[in-house]
Amino acid sequence: xxxxxxxxxxxxxxxxxxxxxxxxxxxxxxxxxxxxxxxxxxxxxxxxxxxxxxxxxxxxxxxxxxxxxxxxxxxxxxxxxxxxxxxxxxxxxxxxxxxxxxxxxxxxxxxxxxxxxxxxxxxxxxxxxxxxxxxxxxxxxxxxxxxxxxxxxxxxxxxxxxxxxxxxxxxxxxxxxxxxxxxxxxxxxxxxxxxxxxxxxxxxxxxxxxxxxxxxxxxxxxxxxxxxxx
Amino acid sequence: xxxxxxxxxxxxxxxxxxxxxxxxxxxxxxxxxxxxxxxxxxxxxxxxxxxxxxxxxxxxxxxxxxxxxxxxxxxxxxxxxxxxxxxxxxxxxxxxxxxxxxxxxxxxxxxxxxxxxxxxxxxxxxxxxxxxxxxxxxxxxxxxxxxxxxxxxxxxxxxxxxxxxxxxxxxxxxxxxxxxxxxxxxxxxxxxxxxxxxxxxxxxxxxxxxxxxxxxxxxxxxxxxxxxxxxxxxxxxxxxxxxxxxxxxxxxxxxxxxxxxxxxxxxxxxxxxxxxxxxxxxxxxxxxxxxxxxxxxxxxxxxxxxxxxxxxxxxxxxxxxx
Amino acid sequence: xxxxxxxxxxxxxxxxxxxxxxxxxxxxxxxxxxxxxxxxxxxxxxxxxxxxxxxxxxxxxxxxxxxxxxxxxxxxxxxxxxxxxxxxxxxxxxxxxxxxxxxxxxxxxxxxxxxxxxxxxxxxxxxxxxxxxxxxxxxxxxxxxxxxxxxxxxxxxxxxxxxxxxxxxxxxxxxxxxxxxxxxxxxxxxxxxxxxxxxxxxxxxxxxxxxxxxxxxxxxxxxxxxxxxxxxxxxxxxxxxxxxxxxxxxxxxxxxxxxxxxxxxxxxxxxxxxxxxxxxxxxxxxxxx
Numbered sequence: 025x026x027x028x029x030x031x032x033x034x035x036x037x038x039x040x041x042x043x044x045x046x047x048x049x050x051x052x053x054x055x056x057x058x059x060x061x062x063x064x065x066x067x068x069x070x071x072x073x074x075x076x077x078x079x080x081x082x083x084x085x086x087x088x089x090x091x092x093x094x095x096x097x098x099x100x101x102x103x104x105x106x107x108x109x110x111x112x113x114x115x116x117x118x119x120x121x122x123x124x125x126x127x128x129x130x131x132x133x134x135x136x137x138x139x140x141x142x143x144x145x146x147x148x149x150x151x152x153x154x155x156x157x158x159x160x161x162x163x164x165x166x167x168x169x170x171x172x173x174x175x176x177x178x179x180x181x182x183x184x185x186x187x188x189x190x191x192x193x194x195x196x197x198x199x200x201x202x203x204x205x206x207x208x209x210x211x212x213x214x215x216x217x218x219x220x221x222x223x224x225x226x227x228x229x230x231x232x233x234x235x236x237x238x239x240x241x242x243x244x245x246x247x248x249x250x251x252x253x254x
Numbered sequence: 255x256x257x258x259x260x261x262x263x264x265x266x267x268x269x270x271x272x273x274x275x276x277x278x279x280x281x282x283x284x285x286x287x288x289x290x291x292x293x294x295x296x297x298x299x300x301x302x303x304x305x306x307x308x309x310x311x312x313x314x315x316x317x318x319x320x321x322x323x324x325x326x327x328x329x330x331x332x333x334x335x336x337x338x339x340x341x342x343x344x345x346x347x348x349x350x351x352x353x354x355x356x357x358x359x360x361x362x363x364x365x366x367x368x369x370x371x372x373x374x375x376x377x378x379x380x381x382x383x384x385x386x387x388x389x390x391x392x393x394x395x396x397x398x399x400x401x402x403x404x405x406x407x408x409x410x411x412x413x414x415x416x417x418x419x420x421x422x423x424x425x426x427x428x429x430x431x432x433x434x435x436x437x438x439x440x441x442x443x444x445x446x447x448x449x450x451x452x453x454x455x456x457x458x459x460x461x462x463x464x465x466x467x468x469x470x471x472x473x474x475x476x477x478x479x480x481x482x483x484x485x486x487x488x489x490x491x492x493x494x495x496x497x498x499x500x501x502x503x504x505x506x507x508x509x510x511x512x513x514x515x516x517x518x519x520x521x522x523x524x525x526x527x528x529x530x531x532x533x534x535x536x537x538x539x540x541x542x543x544x545x546x547x548x549x550x551x552x553x554x555x556x557x558x559x560x561x562x563x564x565x566x567x568x569x570x571x572x573x574x575x576x
Numbered sequence: 577x578x579x580x581x582x583x584x585x586x587x588x589x590x591x592x593x594x595x596x597x598x599x600x601x602x603x604x605x606x607x608x609x610x611x612x613x614x615x616x617x618x619x620x621x622x623x624x625x626x627x628x629x630x631x632x633x634x635x636x637x638x639x640x641x642x643x644x645x646x647x648x649x650x651x652x653x654x655x656x657x658x659x660x661x662x663x664x665x666x667x668x669x670x671x672x673x674x675x676x677x678x679x680x681x682x683x684x685x686x687x688x689x690x691x692x693x694x695x696x697x698x699x700x701x702x703x704x705x706x707x708x709x710x711x712x713x714x715x716x717x718x719x720x721x722x723x724x725x726x727x728x729x730x731x732x733x734x735x736x737x738x739x740x741x742x743x744x745x746x747x748x749x750x751x752x753x754x755x756x757x758x759x760x761x762x763x764x765x766x767x768x769x770x771x772x773x774x775x776x777x778x779x780x781x782x783x784x785x786x787x788x789x790x791x792x793x794x795x796x797x798x799x800x801x802x803x804x805x806x807x808x809x810x811x812x813x814x815x816x817x818x819x820x821x822x823x824x825x826x827x828x829x830x831x832x833x834x835x836x837x838x839x840x841x842x843x844x845x846x847x848x849x850x851x852x853x854x855x856x857x858x859x860x861x862x863x864x865x
Contacts, residue, residue, distance in 0.1 A: 079752060103758035117746045117753070124742050131739045132758035171757060307670045309677075354847060357854050361613060361669045361810060365802045366846065372799030373843040381840065493795060496677045503674065536685030542678030546671060547663065 028091075030055040030209035031076070031107070031179045036085030038068075038075050045071050047233045049085070053179065058201065058210045060220045062248070063230035069213040070112065072230070073181045077109035078102040090178055103132070106178035112187060112213070114164045116171075118157035122148055125156060125167055126174070133175025141170040144200050162193035169200070179209045186216050198222060221245055261432075262425050268511065269421040273414065281409035283525065287517050288416040289477045292423055294505065294513035296471035297498045299427065302508020303436065304463045305443035306360065310367030311471055311498045313374040316490030318344030318472035320378060320386070323485030326394040333398045333406050337476040344472025345465060352464040356457060372492045379487035388487070395483025406480050416477055423470055428510060430466070439463050500542050577832070580711035585828045587708070591717040591786070593824025594724030598779035599797065600804045601731065601816045602772025608748040608811025610665055610765050612672035616656060617776040618794030618801070619683035620649035624777030625784040625793060626691060629698045638701035642781040646774050653773030657766055665765065680794065687791045695788035720782055727775070728817065735813075744768060748811060800827075803842045807849050809856030818857060 031053040038046035046068045053059045061069050074080045076087050078099040086095045089107050097105070116125050126148075130136045142149055145166040151159065159167065165185055172180060185201075186194045194216070201210060201223055214220040220227065227245050229237035239245050276284055293315055300306045321343030322336040330336065355366055378386045386392065398406055405411045430436045438459050441449050446456050479485050488494075497520075505516020527537050577585075599621060606614055624645035631641030656679055664672045704715040735741035743764055747754045755761045780793070787793065804823050808815025823842045830838030849857060 077756070079756075098760075099752070099755045100758050100760050103756060109756060111753070111756070115750070115753070117749050119745055119749060120742060127739060128742055128746055128754070128759065129757045131743070175758070307673070309673070354850055358850065359854070361607070361673075362806055362850075362854065362856075364670065364673060365613070365806055366850070369799045369803050369806070369843055369846060373840060376839050492799065493792070496674075496681065499674055499677070533685040533689050535681040535688070539678045539681030539683075539685060542681065543660065543675055546675040546678065547660070 028055060029053060029088075030090055031211070032088040033072070033076060034086045034088070036072070036075060036087070037083045038071050038080055039083050045233050046075065046082075049230075049233075049235050051228055051235060051238075053209055053211055054226070055090075055209050056206065057225040058205050058212065058223045059226050059228065060224040061211065061213045061228045061230060062215070062217070062220055066232075067230040068233040069230055070183055071233075073109055073183055073211075073213060076102075077107065077181060079109070100132070104175075106176040107181070108172035108177055108179070109181045110168050110172055110183060110185070112183035112185075114161050114168070114188075116156040116159065116164050116167050118155060121153050121155050122159070122167055123152045125171060129171035129174045135175040138174075140173060144173065144203060145170050162189050162196070165189065165197065166200075169204075173204070173208075177208045179211065180204065181211045183213045184215060185212065186214065186219055194219065217248060221248065262428065265421055265424045265428065265510075268514070269417045269424070272514075273417050276410070276413060281413055283521065285409065285413050285416055285481060287514075287521050288413065288420050289474050289481065290501070290521060291514040291517040292420050292477065293471055293474035294498055294501045294517050295423060295427065296467045296474065297502045298505070298507050298509075298513045299467040299470060300464065301502065303431075303439040303443065304460055304467070306356075306460070306464065307364050307499070308367040309364050309495050309499070310369070310371035310374075312490040312492070312494050313367070313371040314344055314348055314468040314471040315475035315478070316374055316378065316487075317347045318475035319479040319485045319489050320392075322476045322479035323392045323394065324385070326397060326479075327392040331397050331399045333480045336398075337480060340476035340479060341469065341472045344475060345469045348465045348468035348472070349461075352461050352468070356460040356464050368492070368495065371490060371495055375487050375490045375492060378490065386487070391484050391486030391488075393484040398480065398483065407483075412481055416481075419473060419477065423473065424510065427470075431510070435459070435462070496542065497538070500538055500545065503545050504541070579709055581832065583709040584711045584713060585832050586825065587713050587717055587721075588831075589825040589828030590821075591720045591824075592827055593820040594720045595779050595783045595786075596801065596804050596824060597724050597817060597820040598727060598775050598782070600801045600808075600820065601728075601813055602768075602775045603801065604805045604808065604811055604813065604816045605744075605748075606768055606772050607669075607805070609744060609751070609768050610661075610672075611669055612661065612664065613669055613676070614769070614772065615673060615676040615798070616653075616679040616683070617676075617772055618798055619680045620653055620773040620776040621780035621783075621797070622683065622687060622789075622791070622794040623649045623652060624780030625698075625789045626687060626780075627777075628781035628784045629696050629789045632698055632701075633696075638699065638785070642778065645781045646777045649773050649777035649780075650770050653770055654766070657769045661765075661769065662762070665762070684791050684794065691791070693791060695790035697788055698784040700785040716785065720786075723782065727778075731813065740764065740767065800842060803846045806856055807842075807846050809853075809859030812856070812858035815856055815858030 029052045033049060033051045036046055036049045037044065049068070049072060061072070063069050071080065075082045078094070078097050078101070082095070086093055088094070089105055092105065094102055094105060094107070117128075120128070126138060126141065130138070147163065148166060148170055151163060156164065156167070169180075169182070169185075185197055189197070198219060201212070204210060212220075212223065224245050226238070226240040227248065228235055229239070239248065272284060272288065293311070296314070297308065297311050300308055318340040320340075322340030325339040326333065326336040351370065355363055358366060379388055395407070400407065404415060406415070438449070438454065442456050442459050442463075449456050475489070478489065501516045501520045502513065503516075504520055505512030505514070524534065528534055531537065599617070603614065603617055606612055624642075627645035627648050628638065628641035631644050632638045635641075660675060660679065661672070664675060700714070700716050702714075702716045702719060705712045706715055706718070735745055743754060743759055747761055747764060751761055800823065804819045805816060807823070808817070808819035822845065826841045826845065827838045830841050853859065
């Protein structure tokens with residue numbers, strides 16, 4: 025599987041009622057690579073991730089995870105197949121403690137070994153008894169990622185992880201992503217071009233619900249500029 | 255003038271058509287259909303145009319019926335004046351209650367109305383028993399004045415009167431649908447928050463819509479009051495609250511003729527069923543579940559969209575052939 | 577009002593609160609988690625009462641009747657949940673409200689068909705009385721109160737200590753995120769639905785000896801039950817407890833002062849609460865939908 029595609033999206037169309045928001049999107053995410061999707065607000069990035077994770081029903085098209093067709097599965101079934109989606113709102117269960125948040129993920133994935141989580145995000149150790157409502161944005165993002173890597177994780181979809189976070193925390197997250205990349209396939213939606221350039225092995229550019237460019241070489245990724253290309 | 259006739263002529267034709275049915279159908283049935291369709295219009299207006307579902311519609315109808323009943327029983331003998339009193343009572347009540355309820359989110363709104371209806375029933379049945387005479391009800395059929403041209407005790411006179419009132423209400427509703435206010439109502443239903451951002455006072459729009467819808471219910475209540483010549487708490491029984499929801503959904507919510515068609519089908523069915531089967535709840539309940547499972551669009555919208563669907567299919571066939 | 581009268585009224589009020597709590601806590605919980613208003617719960621309440629009536633009069637054992645009622649109601653609820661609610665969950669609240677009213681009506685029709693319209697009495701299982709502050713009160717009322725307290729503590733422990741309870745709390749905050757962890761939320765929905773139905777049936781069976789069992793008993797208590805849920809705030813267990821206690825006392829004192837006031841008072845309280853907080857006393861800020 026090292027060379028094959030971990031996740032493939034074929035000709036996906038999504039509509040909200042009458043209005044179409046995703047047009048014939050086809051993307052390929054190679055195993056153990058970091059793919060970054062960029063685009064302006066309303067370009068259809070979040071819609072794409074939600075449709076892959078099963079939270080939206082695509083009008084047509086298919087999603088293939090490591091050779092398995094997962095189109096039309098319920099979100100929890102997609103998760104149990106090893107595809108995790110982390111939404112951009114950075115909200116964890118605020119009435120539950122960090123420990124309880126992790127317990128729920130353990131219960132769902134039947135993986136009670138938290139050593140991996142604490143290795144990537146050591147800071148969570150001291151926060152175990154704090155309720156979600158009292159965590160900072162960065163801590164919540166770490167908790168969400170910690171929950172997501174419990175159990176089998178082939179592909180991790182992360183929507184705008186660095187949005188609204190302080191630069192030092194962004195650096196911590198980038199480091200964590202780099203480590204994670206050697207264990208699973210990462211798909212990030214990212215508005216921060218510096219982060220995108222630093223992490224991306226390949227890059228998709230979306231505009232008005234369509235995939236308009238695919239850059240798979242370093243030079244192309246480095247040359248991307250916000251004003252000009254987005 | 256021609257333009258107005260073109261816009262509202264269909265309504266007049268439809269209700270004249272109901273009148274013509276008198277040649278074949280009993281007057282009591284048609285009167286019941288006419289009044290109940292007005293009542294259903296009130297529900298349909300609230301749900302279809304404002305997105306508010308009320309499980310307590312009988313309350314607003316009952317208040318107006320009691321307004322009329324109390325006036326005719328204790329004070330006057332003029333049924334038209336009695337109707338005015340009833341409608342004013344209904345509108346005033348809706349105005350006060352609306353001010354409180356319209357602020358609630360949809361689930362709270364529905365449940366609060368259900369509670370209101372239960373309380374209204376209780377107030378008229380027991381709390382005010384020395385005035386309303388409880389379950390015995392107020393009787394005034396013999397007291398109502400009669401005029402040569404308008405005798406409420408003659409079914410044909412009453413049917414004609416009710417049909418004219420109904421046509422008037424339908425014209426008002428259609429006029430509202432075409433107005434800025436109608437558009438604002440629909441916008442509230444679609445996306446209230448967005449409308450607030452645009453600077454509209456959605457509270458006031460909802461309140462006005464609520465009062466209008468319940469004024470229509472009040473008209474239905476007073477019509478019942480003068481038709482039967484008596485009023486009892488049964489008119490606002492909580493048990494009857496779902497009836498209007500069933501009928502409204504059966505006909506299709508928000509469509510102009512839905513309330514009329516739904517009522518016609520429902521009452522015809524009810525008369526046929528209750529003639530052979532006493533457990534009406536079984537029938538109404540099953541219908542409610544089936545209608546909900548089939549979809550919210552109801553019979554009328556099927557009828558309305560059928561021609562369009564056929565036309566579309568014809569066009570599709572032509573284009574795929576060509 | 578003398579001390580014995582006062583004590584008697586308070587105990588009667590507490591027993592009412594106990595039954596209201598059993599009936600409304602599930603409604604509140606299932607609204608919080610599934611965003612449904614399940615009016616068919618009042619059918620399970622009636623079924624619980626009728627099964628208690630049947631078993632008590634046939635076999636002479638009230639507690640067995642209670643158990644039969646809970647089992648019968650849960651079986652019925654499971655059928656309804658699997659065949660109807662599965663298609664409703666993704667739609668609006670109104671959808672569940674109207675459909676479940678249909679189920680309730682069908683059930684009432686069936687009850688009338690089977691048992692007729694005549695109200696039936698149910699024997700009180702415990703006939704003893706105790707003396708308290710100069711008045712004698714039936715032991716059964718204290719049993720009812722005790723049962724509600726045990727249920728409340730049990731429910732709190734279930735929600736706070738067990739993993740399924742934590743999943744329910746998580747789901748009340750955000751169903752999509754709970755499912756996003758890999759939890760099959762529909763299984764949890766079914767569980768909460770059955771829990772609610774079981775509590776409703778229990779409330780019906782417990783209530784039966786205090787009132788008469790009749791086909792419309794479910795409809796008679798709808799308004800009060802929902803006023804309690806609304807006053808407490810949809811989705812809040814704490815709110816349901818507080819408003820059950822409040823309404824129980826208000827109604828008990830109402831009956832001793834002026835009977836019509838007893839049924840009016842909850843409504844007046846509801847209106848007052850709406851004036852101050854349109855989402856009820858403890859309406860959760862998480863329930864944005």
